Amino acid sequence: MRDVAVIGVGLTKFGELWDKSFRQLTAEAGSKAILDAGIGGKEIDALYVGTMSAGRFVGQEHVGALVADTSGFAFEHIPAIRVESACASGGVAVRQGCLSIASGMNDIVVVGGIEKMNDVGGTSATGTLVTAADQEWEAFFGATFPGIYAMLATRHMYDYGTTREQLAQVAVKNHANGALNPYAQFRKEISIETVLKATTVAYPLGLLDCSPVSDGAASIVLCAAEKAKKYTDKPIKIIGSGQASDTLALHARRDICTLESTVHAAKMAYKQANKTPKDIDVAEVHDCFTIAEICAIEDLGFVKKGEGGKAIDNKITTLDGSLPVNTSGGLKAKGHPVGATGVAQIVEIVQQLKGEAEKRQVPNVRIGLAHNVGGSGASCTVHIMEAM
């Protein structure tokens, strides 16, 4: 397979962006990435867009064509493909962009991720988000994602002795990182007391254990690796890409605390990259709820199953720990415009590997990993990156 590298990245600020439309957000992130890559519109072979539910949030399907149109690519008639895999839509878009270059069909591909979740009509954000769960087995009976992840958390506490305080510490860490990220929705440190005192959403998860409802977009430019140095001195190679599925509903799984889709996607990515979890220097993982980060660092093989809580206590994953996790602030503090998240994770890892992460920069990073989950783990992508 032909190798693929990232040659440009772009982000909008994440947050409640009442003054920016869906169209404006895609254009802003996309034009930043294209400018960063230093490419012209005529060099772009295809466009991939990850978005979960523009149809429900903003009444717009046909999102690939919309983004092509807004970006001026429609006049070049560039193929535009929207992919959806709930909150993993961005990661899946990145992977499809990579495969299209690997096929030899395309040399340069722009990948965008976008969601506009505030200032929407018709339905609540929670009502749309739960369309990522199983309608017939979960949503119909009133389940929402905080409730689903709360079940996962209580089981993790029961099986492994994970504590309420350990969950809270994930939020404290990610807010500390988010405070250093100019693009983050929450740029404010919080104390463990604040997390513990916050309104309970679904026990044991309180308001500050949950990622927010966000607007935002992210974009990257992918290039056939052998041509990447033509555009940048520091291309970041995607050395491993994995994707896996699992049952949509939680009840059908062998062990609800293990996201098998993460385990399998990671295995695929590690194998392709010829790396092990020990080789990873920095990771962005899918912390839609604090418990999700604890499961993720276990399922990715960074710590043994059940020891995710202890890893938080031991400060392994803080900015100055041995494996900094969610240096961007994660979904928790950077924000979680669902379709944008998987692409934004790649942006953060690229910036870390290029030494351009400013106040969040981890020293001596060589290899980074991005982990994006859909729903409660029915889909997952893992990407591993290294500077060329």
Added chain:
Amino acid sequence: MRDVAVIGVGLTKFGELWDKSFRQLTAEAGSKAILDAGIGGKEIDALYVGTMSAGRFVGQEHVGALVADTSGFAFEHIPAIRVESACASGGVAVRQGCLSIASGMNDIVVVGGIEKMNDVGGTSATGTLVTAADQEWEAFFGATFPGIYAMLATRHMYDYGTTREQLAQVAVKNHANGALNPYAQFRKEISIETVLKATTVAYPLGLLDCSPVSDGAASIVLCAAEKAKKYTDKPIKIIGSGQASDTLALHARRDICTLESTVHAAKMAYKQANKTPKDIDVAEVHDCFTIAEICAIEDLGFVKKGEGGKAIDNKITTLDGSLPVNTSGGLKAKGHPVGATGVAQIVEIVQQLKGEAEKRQVPNVRIGLAHNVGGSGASCTVHIMEAM
């Protein structure tokens, strides 16, 4: 690029299927295709699903994972990717499946297309379909697709002298074909008088110029061409695949009667296949409205621009004409469950090329073409196929 062949196909009946759920439809089409290919579940490397708006129609996003789950693939953790490009979702899913095999990542891929448009809550089918148009420039002002295609039709009449009767003849022809197709929604011949007398939806388009609101699913199994003969004596090779975009809204186009996305996607597919329009023996084109078929046969190069109406008069595109078009009954008579359409078109062409189209069989077919359009042409795919 590695060549790709179709080794199995499956369809559900199209129509108002009040007794079958979204899940049941995907399982039925998928299991038929897998059985037809004679493959086992463990041989499948990935799943691609085209659906336009399951989020709005049936309250379910994360559709790739749902289909993987329903099909039992989730237990194998097979990557499942949903793609959306409005009514071209099926064609785009086929193309992405092909690229993933061309990349070397996958050898065998199942592609499904699905839409459940009846028995849905919350919104009308027309209200959801118009999310494929431009929300800010078209839908917000009350435009719907019959209205948009009516503008195209009146302009075509003005520019080229196309007549109301020629439009109606497209419906008559496609109903005649649909009457021979056991999977078609409408299996009933109609007369030109019936079409002309039908209620006007948007002048000049009457009720019988419009494709119906349909439920249905289609599936194909794709395989690396060099391995295809292991599974079937008659693999059908995809010798050309093209995709292109255009502006989402009609007003921004140079000429509303020319779907530039069709022109560009066809150019790409003909080039890859090393064929010209003259080489095509049978074609399925996107006749969401009768005018759309007239534009399609022009934009695909079968006849000169403006002569699509005359081609209908001259019976070129009937079952016994020199280039039979929409032998399945087309979207008009077979039905148009939007996400399924692009995949179902491939199914029809495969059956024609294998000599398995029964009463609809065109004699001596060697090369077939499938043409799938999103919205009013903001996206399009063209696939060209030949028996190996």
